Amino acid sequence: MKRYSAFAIAREAARWHMGWERAWRSPTPKAKYDVIVIGAGGHGLATAYYLGKNHGIRNVAVIEKGWLGGGNTGRNTTIIRSNYLQDPSAAIYEKARSLYETLSQDLNYNVMFSPRGVLMLAQTHHEVRGYLRTAHANKLQGVATEYIGPEKVKELCPIINLDGPRYPVLGALWQPRGGTARHDAVAWGYARACSDMGMDILQQTEVTAIRQAGGKVTGVETTKGAIACDKLAIVVAGHSGVLAEMAGFRLPIESVALQALVSEPIKPCMDVVVMANTVHGYMSQSDKGEMVIGGGADGYNNYTQRGSFHHVEETVRALVETFPMISRLKMLRWWGGIVDMTGDRSPILSKTPLGNCFINCGWGTGGFKAIPGSGWGMAELVARGEPGPLTAEFGLDRFREGRFIDESVAAGVAH
């Protein structure tokens, strides 16, 4: 692989950029791979990458029904934070966040990780207590967060309205090393590195069936023919239920649309990410200048990648209230993705009832931030056949045993 650098750009400029290599090959499938990963989203690609990098397993194919990174990885609002409440979550999200810090250098691809800081607003007394609890938990978990007062919030984010008549800002949980990254670049960077290790990324190839014999997986059938494998990792987010059915088991997952939108680009006016959970909205500003906005998930299950207008309306209301200056901005682009929700809002990284078949899903509305950590843990699980500490608590058995890792607790109920 030719390395990317300012020098390489200068060299190529001299010949009108005719010498750039393909970022990833466009291979024809082999008959068999050691490991097949289904789904070339961030999590699938990162799984493949760390299989190669950490475990030396390089005879790997990543099979993607559309274009790589075209699922939720290419549709999310790119918030990265690790200020989660429960220990297992904080561990895997913090692992991911710390890997993000050096990901551009690891991949030799600028993923534009921007640790500009994430503010989670507390707008009820109940929420204040919730974030204080998270701050205490984070301290013991080794996650650097801080509970701050309204004056500091205003200082970090001058465009915020602290004194809304309904939900004045009482404080915030502040994670200074949280931030954003460029979502496409994460997928592309991993894909380029995987391809460079000799792995095959098979795009426009849909898995249509999973082959098994004697309780173990033997391969997959795809729209481009059957491909054999020793081990299989299913990493398909919103379509996990569909793939699980092919493999013969059921998942405690619901697939719903989550929407996001951006405004027209304006000059920089916001240097942090702000999440306002009481009113259901969050916002940051992209490097292009667009205000990137998201809110709650839609209330009904579907696969359309479209959402309903009233959800967007609620989100925009919440943000106009929180940031009155956006009222005269215009909504430019708006889209949806199908997110895979578990009952406890925590992911599943697990063995499955089918031998040598593993699943990584359930990241729901918040898995972009987890990509490197999830890939790291999943690769370990696939390579060894047993979970390591990062993934130990995220097994499917937790639903049977009631050992939930509930991350919706901060949003419990007001008395």
Added chain:
Amino acid sequence: MSTRLARGGRRIDRSKRVEFTFNGKRLTGYQGDTLASALLANDQMLVGRSFKYHRPRGVVASGPEEPNALVALGDGARMEPNQRVTTTELFDGLSARSQNHWPSLEFDIGGLNNHVARFLPAGFYYKTFIHPRPFWKHVFEPVIRQSAGLGPAPKDRDPDVYEQVYAFADLVVIGGGVAGLHAARVAGAAGLRVLVLEQTAHWGGRSPVDGGTIDGQPVQDWIDATLQALDGMENVTLRTRCMAAGIYDHGYMIGYERLTDHAPAPGMPRHRLWKIRAAQVLSATGAIERGLSFPGNDLPGVMLAGALRDYVVEYGVSAGDRTVVVTNNDDGYRTALALKEAGLVVPAVLDARPEATGALPEAARAQGIRVETGRAIVKVMGGKRVTGVGVGLQAGEGSILEEIACDAVAMSGGWSPVVHFWSHTGGKLVWDEAQALFRPDPARAPVGADGLPNQAVGGAANGALTLGAVMADSHDAISEVLRRLGKTVSDPAPAGDAPAEAPLHPVWVMPQGAGHKLKSKMWLDYQNDVKVSDVQLAAREGYESVEHTKRYTTLGMATDQGKLSNINGLAVLSDALGAPIPQVGTTTFRPPFTPISMGAIAGEARGDIFQPLRRTPMHAWHEAHGAYFEPVGHWRRPYCYPQGGESHAQAVHREVTATRTSLGLLDASTLGKIVVKGPDAGRFLDMLYTNMMSTLPVGRCRYGLMCSENGFLMDDGVVARIDEDTWLCHTTTGGADRIHAHMEDWLQCEWWDWKVYTANLTEHYAQVAIVGPNARKLIEKLGGMDVSKEALGFMDWADGTLAGIPARVFRISFSGELSYEVAVPASRGLEFWEACHAAGAEFGATAYGTEALHVMRAEKGFIMIGDETDGTVIPQDLGLGWAISKKKADYLGKRAQERVHMTDPTRWQLVGLETLDPNERLPDGAYARASGTNANGQGNTQGRVTSSYMSPTLGRAIAMGLVLNGPSRMGEVLEFPTVDGRVLSARIVDPVFYDKAGEKQNV
């Protein structure tokens, strides 16, 4: 130069001058101008700078597809960035500023990027700025952010107001051109409820400019007659300045009406958002002209041919004195003819096709216009303005055969139908090879809830590009819609007549044989600076999917969302990949059609009414008595009532003390009150609550717990049995709606055959908690009911009259004191509340808020949903085993509570916590640390604080918490590290701090 012509301009009223400013310069235009036409009339061609290279940008279009000419409109709090001048109507006092440059529009330092453009190809930032690591955040990113972004950021709160309306229609026609108007008239005559949305201020669309006749009448006459007919139809609603923004599932649509943008009227709504439910939608949205990709095609002065024609015909404005027309189709000649007719010079029409023999080229020739075929523009001369073009062979590589001086270039690369709305809900497109355009595929239409097609497309939007074809197609489309709605069409199809046009010749790169250098000067996306070479680079590097190319190059991601650039870019990509265009496919069309204001989306819901506001009947009293409110759900509840300069803590202290020693009054109206009634109501409640409700005697109350299917405690409250088959369930304030929905969920989805009826009566009653040693005395003073210990024992309730007001009295207590909760009709709530205060004056009756309520319940060791519970806690963790019926075969959560982890003896359990230093309050949410770390290196824990208060009653800090094996570790001391680095020590104690024997309420 661009200027106002001495005559012409159908839209403008030359008798009405309009003053406006651009970058502070005072200019004038006429009533009827757009800002674009007025700027051009003042020779202001340069209006902005591009996004990446900060290249000079002029007006290119005349409609919503304009990518370049964006300004910051208005001043101060009314400033709106990124406003397209082509869709901005001129008004007196309008003030506009150009964007994205420093220090000035004419001289922009950012333009330096232009000189290093070669080093900044598509995706360059993915390949560089990688080292050194901290530089991205601290150096590169800030610089990039500063140079990116377009308009200035608004600073203030928007002073304008917005509104929303709802509408229902059998048919919504999008687009008020001739195709749309005809469809609307036919549908109107058939008796349908029709709504016609037109985004501009005018009816008729492009046709009046393009000419021709309909049914023998000049187009404008036909439009006037049709409008008159429509005006007479009560079932037809016509809206101008109202753009369809998006279509959703099942015929739901959003319209965006700009009410006062063209004539600011402070206080009047600025925009109106239409929420429309339509049985059928007909897109008559026309087509958008495409540019041509020749080197230097982005210089100010290069414009769409149709736009140049619009400015001349509609506004009497010429973009240049000498205009070279470059085209690959016959329509481009219309511009040449229109310019010529206006007395302007057209040095040549350069037609890329090998020959041009149609009626329009012939007409041009007849006018003495020089027509050159097989020709291309291979160079554009000029800096901030076109000064001439180099002409070469379209089939060539770019050598210049001739230079022609000119100050404008009119380009036409063909037309692309506006298929957005068809595509929003999944309608598919076909590639029309002959016309080189995507049009809707009638076989794969979007469908409604019944699975049948609910959209149709007519006219240019359907690929019918000549007037004859437009009218015939519109008629077919509306006939199909009427058939779907069970109506028949009586009218004949109107006959449109205009010169026949020869087929265009697709030209995606001009000249055909251009090398890399020229291709890096051919702009596709003017705003985002995406060139032909960028798309080719993306393809070479493997970004082959059209979505990859879009994202890698940012093609089509500018504020015009690729209206101008997408098809050209797609064709370049398909050529680079050697794959046919339809195989490469388009990117997804999504709402909104053009950007719509956040203000309109938010609508009236701002400030106080940003969410529904719920107030109790006593709200005004609370306000008058200085309450500090806290939001609880949509309610606002008094947190405390600070008096005479008290702090909140002091107020709470006073309220608690007054209640414990004499008499406190709480407005408890927000408490959820759900009536459950019917022959199966008892059975239903036995399933819903962990304890037995069916055996509760009439007249009695019972405290109940509700769990989720997963066994977790979700709500609690007192249930009263009203009569044989009626129960009244109290829920938490925040839980009322959720619990009611939860009940209905089970009744409707699982136990649909049970005879149970539920109703949420929360707002029907005002409820007052009368609490403290003097509670009974107060009620006796109010008079009307016997509330003695004997008549109304603990957990009894009774109906009666108090102070002349019908009342239901529950003898329950959440504070440990003698306490009654009295429900009265909401309409008499305030009266009752005031009566309580009047009668209670002698006992020093004190209103208390939610915080005092919390403190008192914690002193008494009562749990609070949301504090002691968080969705992971089961009743067994909270020592509430007594409230779980052992007799019942089942209840929601029972099976879950038997799972391994739920019966695990190491679950954390409820205890009280007392800091060793009584003045030191444990912080909310602090964790008790245990020794060592876990496998992930995180500090081990053995418990946490769930509630923590300074207790006025006990004069010390108290807390409740969940602790590993807590109840069996009484007296042990735990360590709680705080976020500020200290460690507090607290002793495990019984969670009931106050009146352990329960004597206070037993009086």
